[in-house]
Amino acid sequence: MEPILSVEDLSVSFARYDRGLSRRSLSALRGLSLAVEPGQVLAVVGESGAGKSLLAHAILHILPRNAQASGTIRYGGASLTRERAEVLRGREVALIPQGVTFLDPMMKVGSQIRRGENSPDARARCRQVLERYGLGPETEELYPFQLSGGMARRVLIACAVMESPRLIIADEPTPGLDAKAAGRVLGHFRELAEQGAGVLFITHDLTLALSVADRITVLYDGQTADTVSPSQFRAGTGLTHPYTRALRQAMPENDFL
Ligand SMILES: Nc1ncnc2c1ncn2[C@@H]1O[C@H](COP(=O)(O)OP(=O)(O)O)[C@@H](O)[C@H]1O
Ligand SMILES: [Mg+2]
Known part of the structure; x- marks a missing residue:
């Protein structure tokens, strides 16, 4: 099947100015490739600092200004340019950002989820999506600072899924949620x-x-270590990278070897 999203040979580096005059380039992602097919959940797993958020931001062209990206990103078979990403983002392509600072502090939750739309249909969908995440209709009238961390996280998710996206990029969506909310x-x-x-x-x-x-794609130090199915991972077959093998060995069911 044609992937909905493909990332080929993505590299991201930062210009760094050392003390003195030398300018160094610090590479954060190196030659990363992955593909997401329609109907599929691809997990990207990696420890903090592995480059996970950079990957999400590179796909959507929202990298910080001092970042340099190269590689090919395609969405629905065509190149995902900055212009296209701007149009698609928040509609067909939804980002659930890692930081809750992505919420607009000056806008009530309900308006943010509905993106200012006020039709009865938009209102009903907004209520539905909040309810689905265990939030009552009164949440719509709150400002982001009035939300707890877990509520804010659920609001971000509600914002992302409101428009039935074709591609969801969820950047660590579950920390701060209890097991029930994470399961939902x-x-x-x-x-x-x-x-x-x-x-x-x-x-x-x-x-x-x-x-x-x-x-599952395992990210290690800015590179793809392995891409395998969960059953391959559990069985330990097809794992080529020492980091992936170590990760598997460290799982509780493998006695934390
Ligand atoms: N704005 C930045 N300037 C310089 N380096 C950055 C910047 N943002 C991220 N990095 C570097 O890229 C690495 C990966 O960051 P990130 O994608 O946020 O990791 P994570 O996997 O925890 O989401 C970090 O270790 C950091 O060194
Ligand atoms: Mg991150």
């Missing part, structure tokens, strides 16, 4: 995938990734 989020991703969406699920939680993903 992952269940919803699965459901969106079953309706034909592609899901890029970024997480440092290997157990969570194994429980929900069709395939």
Whole structure:
């Protein structure tokens, strides 16, 4: 099947000015490739600093100004240019950002989820999506500073899935959520995938990734270590990189070897 998203040979580096005059380039992602097919949840697993958020931001052309990216990103078979990404973002392509600072502090939650739309249909969908994440209709009238961390996280997810996206990029969506709320989020991703969406699920939680993903890409030090299915990972077959093998060995069911 034609992937909905493909990333080929993506590299991201930062210009760094050392003391004195020398300018060094610091590479954060190197030659990364992956593909998400419609109907699939691809988990990208890596420890903090591995480059997971950079990957999400590179796809959507929202990297910091001092970053330099190269490589090919295609969405729906065509190059995902900055112009296209701007049009698609928040509509067909939804980002669930890692930081809750992505919420607009000056706008009430309800308006943010509806993106200012006020039709009865938009209002009903907004209520539905909030309810789905265990938030009552009164949440719509709150400003972001009035939300707890876990509520803010759920609001970000509600914002992202409101428009039935074809591609969801979720950057560590579950920290701060209890097991029940996290389960609800992952269940919803699965459901969106079953309706034909592609899901890029970024997480440092290997157990969570194994429980929900069709395939897992292990990111290590800015590079793809391995891409395998959860059953391959569990069985330890097809793992080529020492980091992936060590990760598997360290799982509780493998006695933390
Ligand atoms: N704005 C920046 N300037 C310089 N280096 C950065 C910047 N943002 C990220 N990096 C570097 O890129 C690496 C990967 O960052 P990130 O993608 O946020 O990791 P994570 O996997 O935790 O999401 C970090 O270790 C950091 O060194
Ligand atoms: Mg991150």
